[in-house]
Amino acid sequence: MKEQLKRLKQEFQTALEQAGDSKTLEELKVAYLGKKGRLSGLMAELKSIPPQDKAAAGKGINDLKQSLQAGLEAKTKAFAQAEQARALDAEWIDVTLNPADRGLGAFHPVSLIQRRLEGLFTAMGFQILDGPHIETEHYNFEALNIPAHHPARDMQDTFYFTDGHLLRTQTSTIQIRGMEYLKPPLRIIASGKVFRCERADASHDSCFHQIEGMMVDEDISVAHLIYFMKTMLTEIFEKEVKVRLRPGYFPFVEPGFELEISCLICDGKGCSVCKRVGWLELLGCGMVHPSVLRSGGIDPQRYSGFAFGVGLDRLAMMKYAISDIRELHNGGLGFMRDFTLPADLAFRR
């Protein structure tokens, strides 16, 4: 028995030394100290030992049991400590680190303008609506009084899907969706990305942003339109800007206007952004065409309305004196940092 105990101890020692993780330790525990383990086997053999040797053998087994337990415990503890040290090392946080060095998030100039206008218009009772980028010809053209063979489609060439859908060229789609969704009196704005098959230059890109607005009620006139446009531009530029309203043709309004502002990049002298004319077409607007009202299920005999559409990128370029629209879309962080406000400031109006 003595020999057996000695061998078992040695075996265990070797196994313990080789154990590399706590799972192996658990297996060792079961194999040696478990109910059907090696020590229980020895206990069972006690029966067949001569009475005079029993006490010594029993003590031997117990001593061995204690020594195995102590060995296991020590190693388990060592593993736990090593595990904790590893976790502390990996999940280490320097609470003294200056948070300013981590780069505070900021809004893109286009988002700043969008939020500002959404804030202004909701304060004036307008509702914010949204619409899909992938549109049908109906919402993008037909319902807006631009039938299939209308030359206005040429100016808004876009990307078509094989099933007839297209990437919307204008947020004016929301005029129709809005009229279908709400009954007059209605005041809505909608902003988002629009797409055109366009060659990129300082003032054009194949994807840009617009905000659309529409107000429909009884007795809405051009006076309402002018009031809201003036309020909008004062809000954006925070100062008096020179504007001019010229007749403009958009199939979905009658009369239609082009609102132009004196170029803020060159102060009206002429530059690449304003194509050397000193004026920059900022937005299209007008009185909603009767057939557009009808497309939206609204009786043009009873109701009238105005609508406008503005390029948000263009507003951002004017506001922050950015001379190339591509700067707004290429994701350059260095550039953005010069124009964006920290998120908390952007929310304050």
Ligand code: DAH
């Ligand atoms: N959708 C026009 C464009 O993308 C802009 C526009 C013009 C919108 C006149 C309007 C409007 O709502 O009345 O060029």
